[in-house]
Amino acid sequence: MTTMNQPITCVLVANRGEIARRVFHSCRERGISTVAVFSTPDAGAPFVLDADTAVHLPGTAASDTYLRAEVIIAAALRAGADAIHPGYGFLSENAGFARAVEAAGLTWIGPSPAAIDSMGSKIESKLLVAAGGVPVLTELDPATVTESQLPVLIKASAGGGGRGMRIVRAVADLPAELEAASTEAASAFGDGTVFCEPYLETGHHVEVQIMADAHGTVWAVGERECSIQRRHQKVVEEAPSPLVERTPGMREKLFAAAVAAARAVDYVGAGTVEFLADEAGRFYFLEMNTRLQVEHPVTECTTGLDLVALQLEVAAGGKLPERQPSPRAGMVGGAAIEVRLYAEDPAAGWAPQTGTIQRFEVDGLAADFALPARERGLRLDSSVEAGSTVSIHYDPMLAKLIAWAPTRTEAARTLAKALATARIHGVRTNRDLLVHILRHKAFLAGETDTAFLSTHGLETLAAPVAGPAEEKLAALAAALAGAALRRDQARSNGVLGGLPSGWRNLPSMQHTTTFAGPAGEHPIRYALTRRGLKAEGFGGTGVVHLSAEQVSLDVDGLVRTWHLAHYATNAATVIEVDGDGGSVTFTEVERFPDPSLAVAEGSLTAPMPGAVVSVHVQAGDAVTAGQPLLVLEAMKMLHTIGAPVDGVVAELPVTVGQNVDVGMVLAVVNAADSAVK
Incomplete structure (x- = not known):
């Protein structure tokens, strides 16, 4: 960083989603104007509306928009910004971009290009810190x-x-x-x-948050543990680290190594030094991220420091106190846990999901993007709101939910309940996985190494929070709410006129509705009579309250309540049921399905929208179960589509470069036994 003592009055964030909104929040609090840049798919995204000014970057791919340094700098100059904050990802650790920002006369809110060069390469950074005595792999x-x-x-x-x-x-x-x-x-x-x-099969991913100014002060703000990961990407992060808490002397050694790494490159700004540690507390340098981290809120919630505000202050030439301020008494400290809510299906190979967010509500929030104002609470840093579209073009992370409390156990309990009862409609998420992790006895005991998901079984951890029995009750609630909805619609259309509710001159006939949920199909047979509810398989269940949006049932003396929402899609009617036992998404099964919509036996359909980047077989080839047939790219990740069984490729209707939608047939594989016939 070469621009010193230059007041910052207007910041352009060269990023998107929740990190753009997070930076805008701190800027607004300090009277700093904000500028967003957005690609074509992001035109209606919340972060665009949060900014004072927004500049369109035509295109969809990151390479045409958020990775174009020259168009981002031009946007900043055009909008009157005097500083650029890179967020994380994209160009945040690109030294060439930092140099171009400074050459344009703008303040770069980040470390110097030289520091980025030194630490931005994992290869070079290892050599650098190893020379200073830091252990490396x-x-x-x-x-x-x-x-x-x-x-x-x-x-x-x-x-x-x-x-x-x-x-x-x-x-x-x-x-x-x-x-x-x-x-x-x-x-x-x-x-x-x-x-x-x-590759170490098990270990602990522990990192140290650094904050440094241009006057020689370097803080080791605190450590975080981010060991629970999927596909090498963090999903649960916390401060402080359980491993460090139980290992005498480890924190001091970690902090010393992190500060030494920062001083080795005259680091200025916010950064994170990452280590891989074993159960004995021995640690090895992995890398230094020369930017703000996704998981920075857990550090903010345990220290009371606004890390983005400190970035702005340091970038303008400000001086940090020699000693880091102590946490405000009664306001912070204790523990904080963050989970990353992704639009993905963990049980289907982490397949990313797309669609429209119909509803996004979390009860009990104390803050959005803000610092703690009391000793316990919930914070949401979200990139989406109701009506937002989740596309194939960018990372599938929807939001970060953070809980802080005087103890780690309370933070985990609070966070799990908030997730389990949140109303998230429109796309499948990893919410159930996160709830199971937070409630797992090994997690609560602080046993959180990088093999957590494989050790405890992804199949178990990714199972719906609402088990089969709970799902069956939710299906009954969906059937009753559907009947109430049809009744309300009929009345609004004048079909029932002024007839009283439930009026009929013959005994009520049994109704049958079938719903498809995670546990399979649920045929619900019921009748609402003068004597109450009669439902097959639900003895001892009575109606307490019934409407299209809420159903309360007396289940063997316990009153249970579900909240419901109905959405009509091109394929089917979707019913979202949220209750204290978990949330369930149902589709109403058509009584007379359209046979033209059926696909051939052995068909492999696209699990997500994406682009075909490679095809490894041809029609007529013999294949074995699991053999890669083709590769899709979606949300900047590659997804291999493998053969479901041993057999022969009967059809291969897609080609390299082709864009596909969910449900499109990619290939048809005839099983070996059927091929013989």
Whole structure:
């Protein structure tokens, strides 16, 4: 950072989503004007409306919009901004972008280009810190990796977020995985450089938040543990680290190593030094992220520091106090836990989901993007609102929900309840996985290493919070609410005139409605009579309250309540049922389905919208179960579509470069036994 003592009056955020909104929040509080840049798919996104001024970057791909340094700088000059905040991802760790910002006479809110160069390359940064005595994992030359060195981890030299990472357990797989990792890294960061290092099956991902000014002061603000990850991307983050809390002397050593790394490059601004640690507290340098981290709110909620505000102050030449301020008494401290809410299906290979957010509500929020104002609470940093569209073009993260409390157990309990009862309609999310993690006895005991998901079973952790019995009750509530909705619609159309509710001159006949949910189909047979509810399989259940939006039932002496919403889609009627036992999404099964909508047996359909980037087989080829057939790119990740069984490729209607929608047939594989016939 070369611009010193230059007041900042207007900030352009060279990013999108929740991080843009987060930076805008701190700017507004300090009287600083804001500018957003947005791609064509983001035209109606909340972050665009949050800014004082917004500039359109025509195009959809990141390479045409958020990775175009020259058009972003031109937008800043055109809008009258005098500073640029890069957020995280995209160009946030691009030294060339930082230099171009400064050359344009703008203030770069981040470390110097030289520091980014030194620490932005995971390869070079390891050499740098190793020279200072910080322990590191040995880098391996992919061309010379042997069986004895397996498994290895391929990593992108630039960027983060799990993109460009691959675990390799066989030397024969290394060339293909290197190519795939390089392609993914180039798409996400504009740099396809990758390298290898030994892969530790279990460990703890512990990181230290750094804040430094241009006058020689460096704070180790606090540590975070981010060990629970999927596809090498964090999903649960917390401060302080349970491992550090129970390991005497570890915090001091971590802080000293992090400060030494920052001083080695004359670091200025916010940064994070990441380490991989074992259960004994031994740690190894992984990388330094020369930017603000996604998980920075847990540090803010335990220290009371506004890290974005400190970035702005330092970028303008301000001086930090020599000693970091103590947390405000009674307001912060204790523990904070953050979860990342993704539009994805963990049980289907983490397949990203797209669509329109119909409803997004979390009860009990104390803050949106803001610092704590009391000793416990909930904070939401969200990129979406009701009506937002989740597209295929960018990361599937919808929001971050953070709980802070005097104890870690209370923070976990608060966060799990808030997630379980939130009303999130329109797209499938990883919400149930997060709830199961937060309530797991191993998590509550602080046993959170990088193998958490595999150790405790993704199938179990990703199961619906509402189990089969709860789902069946929710289906009954959906059937009753549907009847109330049809009654209300009939009345509004004048069909029933002034007849009283439930009037009929013959005994009520039984109604049957079938709903498809996560546990399968639920045929609900019921009748509402003068003597109450009669429902097959629901003995001892009575109606307490019934409307299209809310159903309360007396279930064996316990009054249970569900809130419902109905949405009509092109494919079916969707009913969202939210209750204290979890949320369930149902589709109403058509009594007379259209046979033209059926697909051939053995069809592989697209699990998400995306683009076909490679095809590995041809029609007529014999394949084995799991063999890659083709690869889709969606949300900057590559997704391999494999053969479901041993057999023969009967049809392959897609080609490289083709865009596909959810449900489109990608291939048809005839099973080997059927092919013989």
